[in-house]
Amino acid sequence: MKDPVRIAITGAAGQISYSLAFRIASGDMLGPDQPVILQLLEITPAMEALNGVVMELNDCAFPLVQDIVATDDPNVAFKDADFALLVGARPRGPGMERKDLLEANAAIFSVQGKAINDNASRDIRVLVVGNPANTNALIASCNAPDLDSGQFTAMMRLDHNRAKSQLAQKTGKHVTDVENMIVWGNHSATQYPDLSHCTVDGKAAFDLVERDWYENDFIPTVQQRGAAIIKARGASSAASAASAAIDHMRDWALGSDGIVSMGIPSDGSYGVEPGIMYSYPVKCQGGKYEIVQGLEVDEFSRGRMQATEQELREERAAVEHLLG
């Protein structure tokens, strides 16, 4: 039996965590042979609700769960944590953009970045889900100077999965037939889901769909999918967000099957300014991710990639005071 790993989840009494915690506990993230200790963080007024979640986790009698810690103290939640999923943050409502949450949520991530820096395993891998995810991840990483900024990532996997699903439906194929999907940039309405390198069942996506559908249907549908879910459900995506978080962490820890999109610190690749959390095409192997280099970028793509980069620079400027 492997030694248990410690997994911190913030916002653990919220919507996303109500799916996420149970799927992690059942082994969906790190496999059926990896015992886990769940370290659940909430704000003080939500501790009673969190207690209810813990009761339900216990009632599942999950074989992999070795212990559950429920706390309102970030220093306790992140103690020796090997993985952290930072979900706890306010969601947007109808008519809002995700960056409207910057003011409400940014402070959470400076506090938690410090607590991770002071308490977590030196090898911790962090995924930020709470919106605006990319800039919150930047804030957390800047407040954890003893860790490598590459240990902090932002969730773009939901966008990546949405893009695969839209293309599979359009072409009448299955999502598993779609390869080399890329979503560049920010988890926002400026994100760029790029079909330039994408294949479906081995055929170039651009040979299967019309340019007009790509530019005027596919791209806006993926960009606006979060808002469409809020309109339909009356609440933001939860189970699909949890599923994407599991995909992101599983691939990072255990390896990806081809290209996936991850929000990571930009290093200048593809001409993107360093110092923002930008979504790149990556491949994961041996517990690490690496940017896929050398992909051709045409003029249309360059314009889209720069627009989403510009938005991330503006978000960074708005939280400069929290970047340590």
Ligand code: NAD
């Ligand atoms: P929710 O309101 O149901 O749950 C959020 C929980 O976080 C609440 O229980 C709240 O008490 C808790 N919380 C607030 N501040 C906290 C803090 N400082 N420490 C610990 N917990 C704290 O919201 P949700 O639907 O679970 O969504 C959570 C976040 O995830 C939102 O910001 C939402 O916009 C975002 N989200 C991101 C993606 C993505 O793709 N990146 C997808 C879906 C949702």
Ligand code: LMR
């Ligand atoms: C999503 O993409 O579903 C989430 O970021 C929630 C939102 O506000 O759209």
